[in-house]
Amino acid sequence: MTRFLAATAVLFSVASCGMAQSSYTLEAKPDTVAWGYYSGMAKPALTVHSGDTVTMQTLSTCGSRERMERGGVKPEDIPPYTDAIYKEVKDRGPGGHILTGPVAIAEAEPGDVLEVQILKINLDTNFACNGFGLHRGFLPMEFPFSRSRIIPLDRDKMIGHFAPGIDIPLHPFFGSMGVAPSGGKIDSAPPFAHAGNMDNKELVAGTTLYIPVAAKGALFEAGDGHAAQGNGEVDITALETYLTGTFRFVVHKKQTLKWPRAETPDYYITMGFSPDLKEATEHALRDMIDFLVETKGMKPEDAYMLASVAVDLDITQLVDGNVGVHAMCPKKIFTATK
DSSP, X not given: OOOSEETTEEOSSOOOOXXXXXXXXXXXXXXXXXXXXXXXXXXXXXXXXXXXXXXXXXXXXXXXXXXXXXXXXXXXXXXXXXXXXXXXXXXXXXXXOEEEEEEEETTOOTTOEEEEEEEEEEEOSSEEEEEEOTTOSSOTTTOOSOEEEEEXXXXXXXXXXXXXXXXXXXXXXXXXXXXXXXXSEEESSSOBTTEESOOOTTOOTTOEEEEEOOSTTOOEEEEEEESOOOTBOTTSOOSBOOEEEEEEEXXXXXXXXXXXXXXXXXXXXXXXEESSHHHHHHHHHHHHHHHHHHHHOOOHHHHHHHHHHHOEEEEEEXXXXXXXXXXXXXXXXXXXXX
C-alpha cells in the first residue's frame, strides 16, 4: 500500500497501519445506537484499534414497524431488531437518524485524521422507502403536504422498482458517516467538518473517507442507509433502506484537515458544508486547491486553473440545514509517473 501522508500534508491514498488487525461485528441494538446525534460525550458501543475492521448493522429512516406495515411492507420483511430499538431507546434527538455506534478508535485524538475504508455494503431488505413531509424538502411551498411510498428492491439485479416502467440502478451507500464534535450533542441532520449526514452518493463500497478528529476516540457512527439517491436529495429522502457496512479504521496522527475528503477508484473528492450554497462551494473548491498544492506540488494559481478546466463541483444535498457541495477531480488527468 502507498502512504497516506507526504511530508505534513494529508493525501488521499490508503495507509498501512503497521499493526495486527482484528475484526468485530456491531449489531443494531438499543445499547449500540445513537438516535439523532453525534456527541463527544457519548459512551462507546465498541472500542477498537487503528487497523481494525468493524461490520456495522444499521436501521433505515423508514420509521417503526407499524409505519412500514401501513405503507405496505410485509411484516416478515422488516428486520426484527427494529422493534426493540423503537421500544427501548428513549434518548432521542435532536435529529431523527438512528445511527449505529459510536465506535471508538483507541489511538484517535483531537488533531488526528481518521481514515475510513468502506470495504463492503450489504442491502439487508428487499424494500426501500421515500417520502417528504409538510414544510420539508427543497420545495416546501410547492408541495404543502406529505407523501411516502415503498419501493421494492431486486437485490439480484440491483434494481429498485420505483414505478411501472421506472427502474433505478442501486448503488448502496450510507447517508451518514461521521465522528463526534469536541463537545456534547449535535443534531445528526446537518453535515459539517465532522462529516455526518453528507448524503454523498459517491461513498460506495471500495471508497475511502478521511475525517478530521475532534474528540478522543473519534467516536465514529454510521446509518441513514440509501440504496440509491440523486445529487441534491431534493424531497429530503433517498431510497432509504437497511444496510450493513464493513469499515476499516486507520488513525493518522497529528495531521491537519479542515473538511472531510474522500477517494474513489477514479476521483479525488473534497467537500464543503454551510447553510449557504455559495459558501459550501467555496469550502469545497478551496480544499481541492489545497489538495492539489499539497499532493501534486502545484502552485495555487495553477491549481485554481486546473479546477476550472477539469474538476466538477456537484451539489451533494440541499435539504439538511447545511447544504453540501463536493469537488471531483479525475485521477486520469495525472499522467506523469514517478
